[in-house]
Amino acid sequence: MTDDKDVLRDVWFGRIPTCFTLYQDEITEREAEPYYLLLPRISYLTLVTDKVKKHFQKVMRQEEVSEIWFEYEGTPLKWHYPIGLLFDLHASNTALPWSITVHFKNFPEKDLLHCHSKDVIEAHFMACIKEADALKHKSQVINEMQKKDHKQLWMGLQNDKFEQFWAINRKLMEYPPEDNGFRYIPFRIYQ
Amino acid sequence: QEPSDDSQAPGACSTEEVVRYEYHVLYSSSYQVPVLYFRACFLDGRPLTLDEIWGSVHASYQARLQEGPWDTITQQEHPILGQPFFVLHPCRTNEFISAVLRGSQEHHRRTNYITLWLSTVGPVVGLNLPLSYAKLAPEQSRDAAVD
Numbered sequence A: 001m002t003d004d005k006d007v008l009r010d011v012w013f014g015r016i017p018t019c020f021t022l023y024q025d026e027i028t029e030r031e032a033e034p035y036y037l038l039l040p041r042i043s044y045l046t047l048v049t050d051k052v053k054k055h056f057q058k059v060m061r062q063e064e065v066s067e068i069w070f071e072y073e074g075t076p077l078k079w080h081y082p083i084g085l086l087f088d089l090h091a092s093n094t095a096l097p098w099s100i101t102v103h104f105k106n107f108p109e110k111d112l113l114h115c116h117s118k119d120v121i122e123a124h125f126m127a128c129i130k131e132a133d134a135l136k137h138k139s140q141v142i143n144e145m146q147k148k149d150h151k152q153l154w155m156g157l158q159n160d161k162f163e164q165f166w167a168i169n170r171k172l173m174e175y176p177p178e179d180n181g182f183r184y185i186p187f188r189i190y191q
Numbered sequence B: 001q002e003p004s005d006d007s008q009a010p011g012a013c014s015t016e017e018v019v020r021y022e023y024h025v026l027y028s029s030s031y032q033v034p035v036l037y038f039r040a041c042f043l044d045g046r047p048l049t050l051d052e053i054w055g056s057v058h059a060s061y062q063a064r065l066q067e068g069p070w071d072t073i074t075q076q077e078h079p080i081l082g083q084p085f086f087v088l089h090p091c092r093t094n095e096f097i098s099a100v101l102r103g104s105q106e107h108h109r110r111t112n113y114i115t116l117w118l119s120t121v122g123p124v125v126g127l128n129l130p131l132s133y134a135k136l137a138p139e140q141s142r143d144a145a146v147d
Helices: A002-012 A050-057 A083-090 A118-137 A140-144 A147-158 A162-172 B050-056 B059-067 B093-106 B113-125 B131-135
Strands: A015-022 A035-040 A069-072 A098-103 B019-028 B033-042 B073-077 B084-088
Touching: A002 A162, A015 A050, A015 A083, A035 A050, A118 A140, A118 A147, A118 A162, A118 B073, A140 A162, A147 A162, B019 B113, B033 B050, B033 B093, B033 B113, B050 B073, B084 B113, B093 B113, B113 B131
Parallel strands: A015 A098
Antiparallel strands: A015 A035, A069 A098, B019 B033, B033 B084, B073 B084
């Protein structure tokens, strides 16, 4: 994996320039300016948009603010998909910056998972890691790790710390020399 | 769909509400076990929140739930319908199923894997399997393999 470090870094540091605009029917006390942000491809919308939320909440009354959710051209964006995946699925053929609409009302219960805290994102992320290891190593590597290693993986992602993340992830990406690779290679296909 | 309401007279004011549950049994290729997906709404269509779902887990299982709620029941996307469902995590299924199946084999009992599994995990989330499922004729059940 050390030869691939450049590739790993390029993947980790991939960014999508995004413009967040408040949905026009949200009730504001004064006009809401759009908010620009470079989004990490490998992260999750609800993990990296605290500043977006704060920015728009400044022009809204507390009672008008409920759970934040994002939409692109009428389609609610699934925060549990990585940002890069969302962009590739919905907007890869359009000009940058990616224009996302921000909502604070009428959460689409039938389309989106709730995300009331960072714990939800952590649980989802760790579940994905565990399922992948079930396929790669029959869950042996992930289960032999201590809780603090799991935490380090999550904190690495949350705080955008490449080295911290890969210190643990490299163990999940290894296999014993006598095997000819992972038991199964995990990947997901989206349409 | 199981109502979890036991209010008495119709029209009586009740602190409990009727909840409509919908259960799906899916198979996880990754874990190679069945997985229980479900969703729950009040009669007015309002879906239950994760906290409400955790709160409705049977008292016998609350201790286990509190040990690790995020490892037990969470909201996930239904792999086929693409909609939000609650899921009872499958990671530990093999542990307890293997133990029970070994016991059945030792006693030369025919077992239906799904009945065994569902009667064990279902009650955690309000799905109580009628005993009639256990009385299936032998030709309707299949021997289950123990890994």
